[in-house]
Structure formats: C-alpha cells, structure tokens
Amino acid sequence: xxxxxxxxxxxxxxxxxxxxxxxxxxxxxxxxxxxxxxxxxxxxxxxxxxxxxxxxxxxxxxxxxxxxxxxxxxxxxxxxxxxxxxxxxxxxxxxxxxxxxxxxxxxxxxxxxxxxxxxxxxxxxxxxxxxxxxxxxxxxxxxxxxxxxxxxxxxxxxxxxxxxxxxxxxxxxxxxxxxxxxxxxxxxxxxxxxxxxxxxxxxx
Amino acid sequence: xxxxxxxxxxxxxxxxxxxxxxxxxxxxxxxxxxxxxxxxxxxxxxxxxxxxxxxxxxxxxxxxxxxxxxxxxxxxxxxxxxxxxxxxxxxxxxxxxxxxxxxxxxxxxxxxxxxxxxxxxxxxxxxxxxxxxxxxxxxxxxxxxxxxxxxxxxxxxxxxxxxxxxxxxxxxxxxxxxxxxxxxxxxxxxxxxxxxxxxxxxxx
DNA sequence: CAAGTTTTTGACTGTATGGTCAATAACGTA
DNA sequence: TACGTTATTGACCATACAGTCAAAAACTTG
Numbered sequence: 001x002x003x004x005x006x007x008x009x010x011x012x013x014x015x016x017x018x019x020x021x022x023x024x025x026x027x028x029x030x031x032x033x034x035x036x037x038x039x040x041x042x043x044x045x046x047x048x049x050x051x052x053x054x055x056x057x058x059x060x061x062x063x064x065x066x067x068x069x070x071x072x073x074x075x076x077x078x079x080x081x082x083x084x085x086x087x088x089x090x091x092x093x094x095x096x097x098x099x100x101x102x103x104x105x106x107x108x109x110x111x112x113x114x115x116x117x118x119x120x121x122x123x124x125x126x127x128x129x130x131x132x133x134x135x136x137x138x139x140x141x142x143x144x145x146x147x148x149x150x151x152x153x154x155x156x157x158x159x160x161x162x163x164x165x166x167x168x169x170x171x172x173x174x175x176x177x178x179x180x181x182x183x184x185x186x187x188x189x190x191x192x193x194x195x196x197x198x199x200x201x202x203x204x
Numbered sequence: 205x206x207x208x209x210x211x212x213x214x215x216x217x218x219x220x221x222x223x224x225x226x227x228x229x230x231x232x233x234x235x236x237x238x239x240x241x242x243x244x245x246x247x248x249x250x251x252x253x254x255x256x257x258x259x260x261x262x263x264x265x266x267x268x269x270x271x272x273x274x275x276x277x278x279x280x281x282x283x284x285x286x287x288x289x290x291x292x293x294x295x296x297x298x299x300x301x302x303x304x305x306x307x308x309x310x311x312x313x314x315x316x317x318x319x320x321x322x323x324x325x326x327x328x329x330x331x332x333x334x335x336x337x338x339x340x341x342x343x344x345x346x347x348x349x350x351x352x353x354x355x356x357x358x359x360x361x362x363x364x365x366x367x368x369x370x371x372x373x374x375x376x377x378x379x380x381x382x383x384x385x386x387x388x389x390x391x392x393x394x395x396x397x398x399x400x401x402x403x404x405x406x407x408x
Numbered sequence: 409c410a411a412g413t414t415t416t417t418g419a420c421t422g423t424a425t426g427g428t429c430a431a432t433a434a435c436g437t438a
Numbered sequence: 439t440a441c442g443t444t445a446t447t448g449a450c451c452a453t454a455c456a457g458t459c460a461a462a463a464a465c466t467t468g
Contacts, residue, residue, distance in 0.1 A: 427452090
C-alpha cells in the first residue's frame with residue numbers, strides 16, 4: 001500500500017556515477033546529483049542516505065562493471081589467454097587516451113579516501129583484488145597452456161597488470177596520446193615474453 | 205624602505221605542499237594552509253594570490269623535487285644504468301607502501317584538474333615529460349653500454365616506467381603491501397631482460 | 409626621527425553547500 | 439472511496455569556506 005517510487009535505484013546510481021566520474025566525490029555538488037538523477041534531494045536521502053553513501057554505491061557498481069568487462073575481455077575462447085591479455089591492454093590504451101574528463105571511481109576513491117578505515121579504501125582494495133583475480137585466472141590458463149613457464153608468479157604478475165593499467169589511466173588523463181599509450185602497453189606486455197623461472201628472486 | 209616579509213616563500217610553499225599532499229586541492233581548507241604555513245590569510249593572498257595559485261607553486265616544486273630525486277638516483281656512477289633503475293624501482297616499491305596519507309601532487313593534480321587547459325594539467329604534463337626524460341637518458345646510457353639492444357624504443361620504455369610508477373603509487377595507497385609491491389616492481393623490470401629488436405611492432 | 413612603503417592582523421562578508429523539515433501527493437488495499 | 443503508508447516537493451537552516459577590507463605595525467632610508 002505504500003506509494004511506489006518512480007525511479008529505479010540502478011538508474012540513479014549510474015547517473016550519479018557519471019557525475020562522480022567527472023567531478024569526483026568532493027567536487028560534485030548535491031545539486032549536480034539532483035540535476036543528473038532527476039530526483040529531489042529528499043528522495044536521494046530517503047533512498048541512499050547522503051552523498052558519500054551514494055558515491056559508495058556508484059563505486060561498487062563501477063567496480064563490478066569493471067570486473068565484468070575484464071572478465072569478458074579475457075574470457076573468450078577464440079584466442080589464447082596471452083592473446084586476450086594483449087588485446088585487452090591495447091584496448092585500454094585506446095580507451096584511456098580518450099579526451100573526456102572521466103576518471104574511474106576506483107582511482108577517485110583511492111585519492112579521495114581519508115584513511116585506511118575509510119569505506120572508500122576498503123571497497124577499493126576489494127575491487128583491486130577482484131580485478132587482479134581475473135588477470136590471475138587468465139594467466140593461470142596461459143600457464144596451463146604452456147604459454148608461460150610453470151614457475152611464473154601469477155599473483156604478482158596479475159597485480160602488475162592492475163598497476164600498469166592504473167598508470168596508463170593517469171597518463172592518458174595527463175594528455176599522453178594514443179600512440180604513446182599503445183607503445184607503453186606493448187612494453188608492459190613484454191614481461192610475458194622473456195619469462196624465466198625466477199624461482200628465487202629476492203623479494204626482500 | 206618597505207617592510208620586509210618575515211617568511212621565505214619556499215618554506216611556505218613547502219608547508220602548503222604537505223597539506224595538499226594529504227588533503228588534496230579541493231579538500232584542503234584555507235585555514236589548514238594558514239595553520240600549516242603560520243602566516244595569515246591576507247599574507248598568503250599578497251604573496252601568492254589564492255589557494256589554486258599556491259597549489260600550482262607547490263606542484264611545480266614537487267615536480268622539480270621528484271625529477272631531481274630520480275635524476276640523482278639514476279645518476280650514480282658506481283653502478284650500471286640498469287642496476288640503478290632496478291634499485292630505484294625497488295626503492296619506490298618501499299616508499300609507496302608506506303602508510304601515510306600522502307599522494308604526490310602530480311597525481312592529485314591529474315585527478316583534480318578540470319580540463320586539458322587547466323594549468324594543473326599543463327604543469328603536470330610537463331612534469332611527466334620531464335620525468336620520462338630522465339628515465340630515457342638512463343636507458344640511453346644502458347643502450348650505449350650494450351645492456352639494451354640498439355633497436356629498443358627508449359622513449360616509450362621511459363614513459364612505461366612513469367606509468368608503472370604511478371600505478372604502484374595508487375596500489376600502495378590502496379593498501380597493497382611492501383612485498384607485493386616489490387614483486388610488481390621486479391615484474392616491471394623484466395621488460396629490460398627479454399628485449400628483442402622490436403623494429404616493426406604494430407603501434408596502430 | 410619622520411615619511412613612505414609594504415606586511416600583518418583579525419574581523420568581516422557573501423555565497424555555496426550538505427543536509428533537514430513539514431506539508432502534500434500518489435499509490436495499493438480493504 | 440477512505441485509509442495507511444511512503445514518496446515527493448520546495449522552502450529552510452546552519453555552517454564552512456574562499457576571499458576582502460581597513461586599520462595597525464614594522465622596517466628602511468633620507
């Protein structure tokens with residue numbers, strides 16, 4: 001019997017995500033959000049609780065979407081795992097050299113979080129681990145295929161790809177062009193070529 | 205005959221840089237800056253012009269300091285260029301896994317800039333190129349030493365190292381620990397091992 | 409020591425912003 | 439069609455903040 005909402009939460013979260021991706025958490029004003037989502041302040045508060053909470057929702061969605069996208073990119077059966085990673089990295093190079101003002105919510109959260117206990121940090125860290133997991137899985141397949149030596153440290157390599165990706169995002173934002181970014185991606189991929197067993201490398 | 209200032213601009217810029225590194229441009233309040241620098245609002249305005257301008261000054265100083273540090277790290281004569289890069293990357297891994305809340309002003313500027321024409325962007329881009337230049341110089345030496353094949357693309361490799369470094373910074377901020385970050389650095393360095401001539405790689 | 413110049417000080421201002429309140433509208437059900 | 443419940447609306451509030459003003463202080467030089 002209650003009056004039904006006239007919006008879908010997921011739509012609101014997604015519009016809000018747009019705003020946050022362009023302005024960031026601190027710089028996005030409540031009015032920006034009201035304008036972008038189409039609903040009133042009070043409705044926003046009823047449904048989500050506040051700016052931060054809304055950001056958190058958008059962040060989670062963004063993280064899931066990113067994981068989904070990478071999973072999909074690395075999950076095709078028509079190419080070898082290594083070829084998929086290669087394609088994916090080249091794709092990222094192009095994406096990140098776009099000229100729009102978007103910055104992934106993960107990066108924003110990382111930079112705008114106020115401390116390690118800040119929910120922003122914990123959600124973000126989880127997202128990074130999730131993402132690394134996807135890379136790791138793909139690299140595992142490659143190893144099973146014999147495209148990577150058995151002794152390779154899949155875990156750190158996975159995190160390495162996450163790091164390179166974040167770095168490319170930042171560089172793209174700085175105005176580094178598609179060509180250079182692509183070259184960087186190719187450089188990054190070269191770690192997959194010259195792999196030796198690396199059993200006892202010093203990780204002091 | 206004018207009354208002399210009782211502060212040194214460089215001190216003020218450096219204290220302000222601290223504040224910005226912890227809070228960011230938007231989130232740092234003028235009062236934070238007043239407290240950290242020790243001088244009054246009006247004095248800040250007389251000397252610098254405003255929060256943004258002060259940030260810009262701090263950003264430039266940060267950039268120069270970063271370039272200087274890397275130049276110094278890669279400029280010793282007691283080790284081969286490649287060994288120096290290696291040492292430098294491992295050092296970065298440790299630095300970035302610190303638990304303080306600092307974020308390089310370059311990264312902050314990248315994320316908080318409002319557009320490509322924003323001075324924040326231009327200064328930052330210049331800084332990245334400066335930094336890449338330092339890496340390039342070191343890689344050049346390595347090539348001359350024969351530690352790197354002659355056909356190697358020193359330029360993109362230099363940018364690659366900047367990207368990896370930025371990525372590591374973000375990951376460290378996300379709470380990734382020293383061990384993992386070190387492993388990532390070692391992975392990143394592996395591009396220097398397996399280098400082949402790479403003359404005609406597709407940079408579509 | 410007086411004049412001139414610039415810095416410092418601290419009170420002040422206007423605005424933008426996150427968040428709240430209370431009244432009203434809309435819906436499902438009985 | 440009336441009731442209960444929740445959503446919506448728009449006005450409202452407190453505050454925090456970037457930036458300003460004008461008076462007083464401090465220094466140098468003539």
